[in-house]
Amino acid sequence: MKKDKIQDLAKNKPFNKFDFFALLGVLLFILFLFVSFVFFSTHDNSDGFIIQIDDVTVYSFNYSNKKHTINSQYEKFIEVDLENQTVTVYTDLNKNHFNKIKYDVKNKSVKMVESNCSTSKDCVYMPEISDNLGIIYCAPRKIKILPIGGRLNNSPVIG
């Protein structure tokens, strides 16, 4: 870029009047997103949750009857602790790679509490699922936690 153009940029104020139209467009777009995905969403209680690894349902739990179901092919990769209400998912047979999920029967919620997937551990920071909307996803391990009866969840429940 030429020196005089850069000096013009430097002389200009941080905002000018044409920014108004650009920012208005941005705000309208954000408002459209809120209307589409937030304001008109219906929040119902979820019946339970399922855990998927690479889109294969490996585990499901029902809050009402407290029924656990594990996919028979993944029994070696799932550990359930009934007392602490946790489910640990391993993605290798040596059990070096794990994701720990904690559920709460009373509040009908589920959350990822521990993982050694990456340095950022985005899945651990994802909000808990306490209704029929929401998802917890661990991208490096392809582990999804979805509510049963979720609006966008058409996955079959095992068991």
Place this chain on the structure above:
Amino acid sequence: MQKKITLRKITLTAILTAISIIAFTIESLLPPLIIPGTKLGLSNIFILLILLIIGEKYAFISLVIKVILGGLFSGNISTIMYSLPSNLIALFMQIILIIFTRKLSIVAISIIGAIVNVTVQNTVFCLISKTFEFFVYLPYLSLISLFSGLLVGFTVYILINKLPNALFV
């Protein structure tokens, strides 16, 4: 004379790219802002600076290097496939805005780039991972990116005003 100017461009691009990668890596170690995956986007300050004071080609090259090396250094390689297309499209949008609408300020260009980046990144993530439930986060991500774009734009504006004239190529 021409070679000296080119060498200056390359050197300046390299320095700003290195700072951008450092900023990206440090940000990846910090906890996310409210929603997982959200960052302040401080590394984009230096990419926008390269775009404005050096040129488009250098900005593209710097961006690709930043995303790839930043992903490798932060140990989150999977983010490369989500953030590379979104960053490239956002940069392309910013270049179009600079060339065809010369009346927008640096701050507005930065905000629009941030919104485009987060929208495309969220969409690509949902398509690749087949987790369309993640679109629920898009409104909040867009709102956060509005403020981060504002911060980045203001910072670039201040830096351009403060940078010595000898740096301009």
